[in-house]
Structure formats: structure tokens, C-alpha cells
Amino acid sequence: MAESKTLNINMGPQHPSTHGVLRVELEVDGETIVRAKPIIGYLHTGIEKTMESKLYYKALPCTDRMDYLAPMSNNLGYCLAVEKLLDIDVPEKVKYARVCLAELTRIGSHLVWLGTHALDLGAMSMLLYAFRERELIIDIYEACGGQRMMTSYIRIGGLAHDLPPDFNARVQKVLKVIPQRLQEYETLLTRNQIFINRTKGVAVISAEDAINWSLSGPMLRGSGVKHDLRKANPYSGYEKFDFDIAFGTNGDAYDRYLLRLEEIRQSLRIIKQSLDGMPSGPYRAHVPGVVLPPKEDVLHKMESMIFHFKLVTEGFKAPVGSVYQAIESPKGEIGFYITGDGTPIPRRVRVRPPSFINLACLPALCEGRLLSDVVCSIGSIDIVLGEVDR
Amino acid sequence: MTEILKAFVNVIIKMPQGFGVTLKYLFRKPVTVQYPKQKIPMTPRYRGRHYLERYDDGTERCVCCGLCAAACPADAIYMEPEETANGERKAKVYEINLLRCIFCGFCEEACPEEAVFLGQDYEFSADNRNSFIWTKDQMLVKHPRKENPLKRIIRRVRRVYGVPTAK
Numbered sequence: 001m002a003e004s005k006t007l008n009i010n011m012g013p014q015h016p017s018t019h020g021v022l023r024v025e026l027e028v029d030g031e032t033i034v035r036a037k038p039i040i041g042y043l044h045t046g047i048e049k050t051m052e053s054k055l056y057y058k059a060l061p062c063t064d065r066m067d068y069l070a071p072m073s074n075n076l077g078y079c080l081a082v083e084k085l086l087d088i089d090v091p092e093k094v095k096y097a098r099v100c101l102a103e104l105t106r107i108g109s110h111l112v113w114l115g116t117h118a119l120d121l122g123a124m125s126m127l128l129y130a131f132r133e134r135e136l137i138i139d140i141y142e143a144c145g146g147q148r149m150m151t152s153y154i155r156i157g158g159l160a161h162d163l164p165p166d167f168n169a170r171v172q173k174v175l176k177v178i179p180q181r182l183q184e185y186e187t188l189l190t191r192n193q194i195f196i197n198r199t200k201g202v203a204v205i206s207a208e209d210a211i212n213w214s215l216s217g218p219m220l221r222g223s224g225v226k227h228d229l230r231k232a233n234p235y236s237g238y239e240k241f242d243f244d245i246a247f248g249t250n251g252d253a254y255d256r257y258l259l260r261l262e263e264i265r266q267s268l269r270i271i272k273q274s275l276d277g278m279p280s281g282p283y284r285a286h287v288p289g290v291v292l293p294p295k296e297d298v299l300h301k302m303e304s305m306i307f308h309f310k311l312v313t314e315g316f317k318a319p320v321g322s323v324y325q326a327i328e329s330p331k332g333e334i335g336f337y338i339t340g341d342g343t344p345i346p347r348r349v350r351v352r353p354p355s356f357i358n359l360a361c362l363p364a365l366c367e368g369r370l371l372s373d374v375v376c377s378i379g380s381i382d383i384v385l386g387e388v389d390r
Numbered sequence: 391m392t393e394i395l396k397a398f399v400n401v402i403i404k405m406p407q408g409f410g411v412t413l414k415y416l417f418r419k420p421v422t423v424q425y426p427k428q429k430i431p432m433t434p435r436y437r438g439r440h441y442l443e444r445y446d447d448g449t450e451r452c453v454c455c456g457l458c459a460a461a462c463p464a465d466a467i468y469m470e471p472e473e474t475a476n477g478e479r480k481a482k483v484y485e486i487n488l489l490r491c492i493f494c495g496f497c498e499e500a501c502p503e504e505a506v507f508l509g510q511d512y513e514f515s516a517d518n519r520n521s522f523i524w525t526k527d528q529m530l531v532k533h534p535r536k537e538n539p540l541k542r543i544i545r546r547v548r549r550v551y552g553v554p555t556a557k
Contacts, residue, residue: 058461058463058496060463061494143433146436146437152495160499161435187407187410192408196397295499312461
């Protein structure tokens with residue numbers, strides 16, 4: 001009988017460090033990975049197909065459920081895509097509020113990443129601290145949209161409600177608390193020799209490879225490619241904000257850790273600017289037949305009532321054509337490709353999911369390395385399985 | 391050599407500083423809440439379990455127009471209309487399947503009468519699936535009303551157009 005030198009083992013789908021139901025098929029030679037193959041599909045819910053069977057405005061809650069750690073970013077991407085298809089413009093206040101919320105989402109998502117990644121590598125307290133700070137951001141979601149995770153707050157043509165009266169105070173609290181806490185995280189991790197040994201030189205990807213794998217977000221910038229859609233292709237008024245692109249040099253997990261902390265700081269800068277510059281005005285565009293009229297009008301104006309009934313029951317007809325709108329979500333470039341065919345239901349909705357495409361480079365990250373580095377590699381990619389499988 | 395020296399500094403000086411952070415929180419008040427005993431109040435806009443609203447005189451506000459069912463992305467709402475003695479339309483059956491419901495609040499936004507709204511309750515576990523079909527009687531109960539700036543307007547509309555009474 002031929003003697004096999006390697007051993008096939010399964011990591012996942014029920015593995016605490018695969019952040020959901022990811023299964024990695026590993027071929028190991030002792031402790032060394034010979035071959036790694038991520039196997040996905042355990043969380044497939046057919047979100048794209050579901051969106052193609054719903055009216056444009058009803059498809060919005062589906063987007064919350066893809067990347068459930070960054071619901072506002074997904075809402076924003078979808079709404080911008082539909083707004084592009086319909087060619088409508090939103091008021092200035094909406095743009096500022098959207099930027100503010102998208103950046104809060106980025107902080108929240110990065111905090112979860114930080115907590116879980118550090119937990120994978122053995123730093124338990126980080127998880128508790130990161131989730132404690134995330135609570136502040138989740139509370140803001142709740143005050144805005146009424147739900148803690150599945151917000152559906154950003155709508156086509158504006159926002160669901162006006163910003164809550166205590167919005168400013170809540171965000172000011174985030175601006176005050178997070179920088180101090182970031183200092184603490186740095187004290188805990190940045191010079192922690194165990195953390196450095198586990199992350200430095202691990203999961204390295206060169207700039208050229210990163211581009212060839214079509215990575216985006218922190219995975220791409222960690223390798224030193226200065227590409228950020230907020231700068232390269234500004235949307236929702238990002239060109240008015242002053243911030244820097246954080247980027248790494250070595251392209252390893254440690255660089256990506258430093259980069260994400262820096263991104264949180266840059267996000268705080270953007271939030272501060274958006275709060276200071278927040279203009280007053282309506283929270284919805286005035287586009288009858290596409291955007292719901294104000295409830296006050298519905299109750300005592302005939303035309304508004306008719307528009308309200310028609311919009312809720314029939315939806316709005318989008319023109320024939322295809323649009324692609326990508327935004328910089330916390331994980332990378334999330335893009336929505338929508339084809340309208342003149343009916344109130346999209347013919348095709350395709351999502352370019354950053355987690356899915358970033359995950360594809362997992363074999364390149366961990367082949368030839370040790371078994372324990374797989375955990376670090378998966379963690380530093382920052383995947384959300386809801387978005388990978390959709 | 392510098393790497394080793396750096397690691398040495400990290401272990402001797404930097405890592406104890408990290409322990410200091412965790413030690414500091416040992417003497418702080420914990421942020422956790424002892425959930426079943428203590429509860430955090432929900433924000434005014436929180437989207438929990440549904441309620442149906444009545445007018446101040448006790449008549450039902452819902453006229454069974456079906457907009458909430460049309461707006462529901464999860465198709466969780468079922469309703470059948472009937473006519474009252476004075477010729478008004480109202481719901482005979484109004485059911486929300488809480489297992490299908492995704493609590494997006496679209497029904498609340500769609501309702502032209504401000505009749506259905508999502509309340510503040512979030513604890514509704516049960517041991518059988520049938521009890522998640524939330525019926526009209528269960529939703530028409532007294533409840534703490536959510537912040538609603540429209541109530542004033544609805545009152546005004548009622549004042550102008552009159553309150554329907556039995557003939």
C-alpha cells in the first residue's frame with residue numbers, strides 16, 4: 001500500500017475561528033499546509049435572486065442581511081445604485097448624514113474585526129472591549145432607524161426618518177470615547193510580543209498579487225496600494241471631506257491591523273467634519289412617485305395620498321438600462337449592478353461582494369505556512385459569511 | 391539582534407502596560423447589564439412587536455386598506471375586510487405572522503391611518519409556532535404609545551371631518 005505523506009483535514013464549518021460557516025479543506029504535511037481550499041455555500045440564502053423578485057424599495061431590507069456588521073454601507077450602496085439608475089439627486093443634508101453613518105458603520109465593523117481577530121489569536125479581553133465600544137454605535141443605529149442591526153435606515157432618495165434629536169450628542173460621545181479606547185487597544189496589542197509573533201510576516205500578499213487577486217479594501221491597502229474608492233471615485237459627497245488613505249507596506253496581518261486602527265481614526269475625522277458641516281434641510285428628496293411623501297401630507301392632501309398609495313402598492317418603474325455603483329465598505333469595494341427593464345422589479349441585481357473576492361486569496365496566504373497561521377489569515381481577511389454566500 | 395532587543399523591551403516594559411489596562415477595569419463599574427432583571431429602555435423609534443391603534447373614542451383606526459400587506463417585504467400580513475353597522479370599513483381578520491416578519495417597519499410607514507405601528511416589546515418567545523400568528527385582538531390592547539408627532543394632526547383631521555357615529 002502506498003504510504004501517503006499528507007493528511008486531509010477539515011476546518012469548519014463549525015469552527016469558532018472561521019467566523020461563521022466557512023469550511024476550509026486543508027491538506028497538511030505535519031504542521032505545514034500543503035493545500036488549502038475554502039468551501040463556501042453553507043449560508044447561501046439567495047439574496048440576489050430574492051431582490052430580483054421584489055419591488056425596488058422592498059429589496060432594501062435584503063441588503064442589510066448580507067454584511068450584517070455593516071448594514072448602513074450596504075444600504076448606501078444599493079440606494080446610490082438605484083438613485084443612479086433613476087437619475088435623482090438627494091438633498092445636501094442627506095449626503096452628509098449618509099457619510100456620517102457610513103463612517104460610523106466602518107468603525108463598528110472594524111471594532112468587531114479587531115475583537116474577533118484578537119480573540120482568535122488569544123487576546124480575550126480585546127473582544128469584550130471592542131464590543132463595549134461598538135455598543136455606542138449600535139445605539140446610534142437604534143436611535144436612527146429603530147433596529148440595532150438590520151437598520152434599513154438609508155432609503156432610496158433619502159433617509160427613513162429625520163436624524164433623531166439626540167443624534168449629535170450620541171455621535172459626540174463616540175468622537176470623545178473612541179480615541180481614548182483606541183489608545184488602550186494599542187497598549188494591549190501593538191507592542192504585545194505574542195500578538196506580533198502571531199501576525200508579523202503572516203498572511204503576506206504582495207501589492208502585485210493583491211491587484212491580480214482583485215482584492216479591495218484593507219486587504220489591498222495593507223499591501224501598499226493606495227486605492228480607496230472614497231478618493232478614487234467619490235460618491236455621496238466624499239470629495240468635500242478631508243482625510244488620508246491609510247495604507248501598509250509589508251502586506252502582512254500586522255500591517256492590516258495597524259491600517260484598520262488608522263482607518264478608524266480617519267473615520268473619526270470624517271465624522272467630525274460631517275457633524276460640523278451638517279446643513280439643515282429636508283431628509284428626503286422631493287421626487288413624487290419615487291420617494292414617499294411626508295406623512296403629514298398623506299393625512300390631509302389628496303395628491304400625496306394618491307402618490308403614497310401608488311408607490312406602496314405598485315412601486316416605481318425604473319428606466320431600461322444598467323448601472324454599477326461601488327462604494328468603499330469596511331470590507332472593501334461593495335458594488336451593486338442593477339439592470340432595470342422598465343418594470344417596478346429589477347431584472348438583475350448583482351452584488352460585488354468584497355468578502356467573497358478577498359476570501360479567494362486564502363490559499364495564497366496560507367499555503368506553505370503553519371496550521372495556526374490559517375486562523376490568523378482568515379481573521380485578517382475580515383470576512384462575513386452572510387456576504388460571501390449571499 | 392535589534393529584533394531580539396525589541397522583543398525583550400516589549401515583554402519587559404510594553405506588555406505589563408497592557409496588563410495595566412485590564413487591571414484598571416477590574417476596579418471600574420462593569421458596563422454589562424444583568425439582563426432578565428435589568429433592562430435597557432429602548433429608544434422611541436425601536437421596532438418591536440406590532441400594535442394596532444384606536445381613536446380616542448375607542449373605534450379602530452385600521453380601515454383594512456391593505457397597504458401594510460402590500461408594503462411588507464416578507465408577506466407576513468394577512469387581512470380580511472368587513473363593514474360595520476354604520477357602513478364603515480374595518481378589518482375582520484388582521485394577522486401578522488411574527489415568524490415571517492423581519493421588523494423592517496415598512497407597514498408602519500405605509501399605513502395611511504397611523505393604525506399599525508411597531509411597539510417596544512422584544513421578548514416574545516413561545517414553545518409552539520401557532521402562538522406567533524399575532525391576531526387583531528392581541529394587537530388592539532392598551533399599550534404605551536410610541537412617540538408620534540402625527541397624533542396631533544390626526545386629531546385635527548378628526549375634528550375637521552367629524553367622528554363617525556352610529557346612525
